[in-house]
Amino acid sequence: MKSCLMPKIGQEPARRAALVNATISEIGLACSLDVTVGQIARRAGMSTALAHYYFESKDAIFLAAMRHIISEYGRAVRALLHPDQSPRERLSAIVEASLGRDQFADEIVSAWLVFYVEAQRSPEAGRLLKIYARRLHSNLVYGLRFLVDPPAAHGIAQGAASMIDGIYIRHALQSDAPSRPQARALVNNYIDLNIARYSAKTED
Amino acid sequence: MKSCLMPKIGQEPARRAALVNATISEIGLACSLDVTVGQIARRAGMSTALAHYYFESKDAIFLAAMRHIISEYGRAVRALLHPDQSPRERLSAIVEASLGRDQFADEIVSAWLVFYVEAQRSPEAGRLLKIYARRLHSNLVYGLRFLVDPPAAHGIAQGAASMIDGIYIRHALQSDAPSRPQARALVNNYIDLNIARYSAKTED
Amino acid sequence: MKSCLMPKIGQEPARRAALVNATISEIGLACSLDVTVGQIARRAGMSTALAHYYFESKDAIFLAAMRHIISEYGRAVRALLHPDQSPRERLSAIVEASLGRDQFADEIVSAWLVFYVEAQRSPEAGRLLKIYARRLHSNLVYGLRFLVDPPAAHGIAQGAASMIDGIYIRHALQSDAPSRPQARALVNNYIDLNIARYSAKTED
Amino acid sequence: MKSCLMPKIGQEPARRAALVNATISEIGLACSLDVTVGQIARRAGMSTALAHYYFESKDAIFLAAMRHIISEYGRAVRALLHPDQSPRERLSAIVEASLGRDQFADEIVSAWLVFYVEAQRSPEAGRLLKIYARRLHSNLVYGLRFLVDPPAAHGIAQGAASMIDGIYIRHALQSDAPSRPQARALVNNYIDLNIARYSAKTED
DNA sequence: AATGAATGAGTTTTCATTCAT
């Protein structure tokens, strides 16, 4: 069934990727989901009609962008995790990845915030976000497992995750938000204090 | 050309308040700024035209709503602060107010999130939000003043504020977000640990 | 609650009527439902937005037009019926009304045909058309009641109604379709022959 | 630049036939000309681009489908006509063919109606339909030739043809339309009565 | 003060058609 000529390399993946990137850029630029398919398509270098050819609807484009951003985060975490890390190193790696330079880029932060809000409206967006949140949570708990008991691990993970998310949202405050190094210090400090307290308690 | 009826006096404040409340309700319901002036006006019991009579534009309505929500928060904080509180009690009161039942109502949380996002777009919204953030920060620092040194106070305040905001944003996760008591415990625990560490360090 | 000034006479009925008439005109002109809201609105002297202000959707406009055309037909029938007509006169009056000059106007015929087709797609359009068809049928049966027995009345009514509808559809053939007088003669002849046969049979 | 495979011979007629059949199916299903080239092509098992390769335009596809449906009708008539039929048998055969099981299939009836409407818009469609109408008319007149005089034959043919078309259009009424046997009876009865009247008149 | 009426500008989506391969 194939043509005898060079197989046309699928435009589809490239076009979809271009649209996803353009979507994140435009959302980051507008700091809002109020972005038209026209804007996205133009930035991706194609007509609106073509954008609709590759995605079923505007919502589908947004969800693809969200999936992309979450999977990029997953990739960033995995890149910093190694089997021979100590539990504490593992936690630091997660914090580092969560507040990494890529994740902290203005447009990515904007996109995350916007998607958090969207998650309240779109069930599918909510589902995606919950998956991300649970993965972060279980990553943290997994690192804490050898350092504190399970209930404590759960609590500390929740606190750390909240703090990370809070740091993101505070980016909306521009200059008043903590910088990346400050952010890392805040979260690592929080984790250290909790671990230390736990050790102190159990030494009694 | 005057109306034949008695000119109603003082309608303006009532009308504006009705619109502000309606705005918050609709934003909370829609979990988004994608709310039409028509919806707001209808919920406030008036025509769209009248809404535009009392507010210059849709943006102005949103800003008024944001101002209202922030000032309500300020009122909540002041209500829990007393001159004869200990510094630590003062901190707990701020946490309590920030995570109070009123602030934690679903529609209020939604509105806050939406406004946080909006702050990235609208300079005026950003300005309002910074005012709120600085007030929260200085309230916390004021409470920490007698317990830790100024740089530490600054850091702890930033951590606590981030955690509070993070708890809010995690509300987008619905069931996976910490409950109100859990939220209070997380933040108070964070503050306690930091104070304790500081005391321990300075005792050396 | 009313203003002291002259009560604004409702634009609504006038606008809706204008839209309905414009719709029939445009459908008649285009000989098809492929008519845009823009065309209809322009012919009715208003913007598309206003057309959507007065009607919920394009479909609603079409249905209103259909209702109008059917009710006009009903009015035409009632105008020709008198209590003191003989049964046969009554039948002629119905035929006359069904093939009257107004109903036979090109644009009205086009509209009827288009609505007949639409009735296969839109349940509401189908409902409207069935109401019309049953009314025509029962009008004919009512006239035939004293001339033939019930089963015969039903059959003759069906034949006459089919013939009338067929004459309409043949209008699509332009010059090859029967003229109005020919049309009347065809249907009346059909009715007469059936009544005569029935009389002959029962005289045996 | 030729394809590497054996050039497939005689694909064209098969492809065109597939498209024509697919068109009729889709029109019948949608009960409307609002059918996209994409739908037609997919049902015919090919790409839209290929459909445009075989037909100049969407209109050309529709016209081909119309030609097909009309020629199928012609074939159905010819299949029931025999040289040794009596004139009356000949008329019955035409009626039988016009209301035959094949012609009465839902999707064919729908297609006919849609084409009737289309005939008002497209001159070419109108031309095709007139050809069909004249053939039906002359077939009927040819059968009536020995039974009544020419003017009477013309009138009866017009009445019968109108009734047949009317029966088709009433299909839009679904349950309220005459069934196939009822339909045949109605038309044959109409013809019989007219012939009988003529005989009676000329016997005087 | 209050509102129904009115609209321009914009948004998503669809589709016939063309073109490169």
Add this chain to the structure above:
DNA sequence: GATGAATGAAAACTCATTCAT
């Protein structure tokens, strides 16, 4: 022959905003 890719044009519908009354 055959198709995926691409687009311009158009259509329905929405909405903030204005205006006459």
